[in-house]
Amino acid sequence: MSKYRSDTLNFKESFGKTHLFGKTALVLSSWFGVGLIPVAPGTCGTLAAVPLFFGMKYIGILYSVIFLIVFIPMAVWVSGISKTLLGRDDPPEVVIDEVAGFMLALFLLPLTWGSLILGFLLFRVFDILKPFPIGRLEKIRGGIGIVVDDLMAGVYANFCVRVLLSVLFFMTN
Template identity: 45%
Template sequence: MGEKAILFIATGFGLGRLPFAPGTFGTLAGLPLIGIMVWLATACTPGAAALFLVGVILCAIWISQKAEVLIGQKDPGAVVIDEMAGFCVTMTLVPISLVSLVIGFIAFRCFDILKPFPIRWFEKTFSGGAGIVLDDLMAGVLAAFLLKAIYFML
């Protein structure tokens, strides 16, 4: 894969290069991936959707690693494929609707920005592509549990 393609994908199709809130806009770039997961879960099997999510995560780690080297900066802010993968994780435990997407988006962004334990631990412990992506995956896990709890209470 060429350098331009890696950077285009890593930056969420360019959204990560916006001068303000790149992570927030980059998270929105994950919506098509969530759509694919929903389609796979309904048209095929939930296992196909899970396999797709694993593929997204592995690709995010690889692309983040390459982009970090190309940009020459540790965990560059323009790289938002980690937010895309984390948002996908957030939306795995609940039915997808406009309400769940909005609540999931807000929960994910809050966890990603505030970085409570164990999110900050992952950010500080790992480096390279894994370090870029793992903290966002943990934010996605915490947001998914919160979203599932809200659905359970309702």
């Protein structure tokens, strides 16, 4: 049995044995089951966050800030609960951290396909390679440790997209 298949069984077993708050945490942390996709769950979780990018652009800056102020602590909370229920430090099924990080990667960027694609690619690169200090942040215990490295990868990606868009703007004018 593959590593991912046994993780999925552990997820389903944990889901079946837990209470309502635990079930809610598992559903949210897996981003409504996207984290159960057996190949590249982090990348799939990031892709599943794309509709949020468009939604945040639609609701405007103020409500986007409020959304992130609520969403990020909720992501930490459900990640911590899911970590405990699944019995692993950073379960691959937990992809809400990728969603939160990707939202920061795209925060206040222009609503263009270029921004979206650059943000996606750079976020995944920083999330996978974990340049300093992202790798160290991952060592923090609990839900904070699961989420904070992705938030920093999002900040790095956001900064780099802004630099690239600025350079491209000045090169074309």
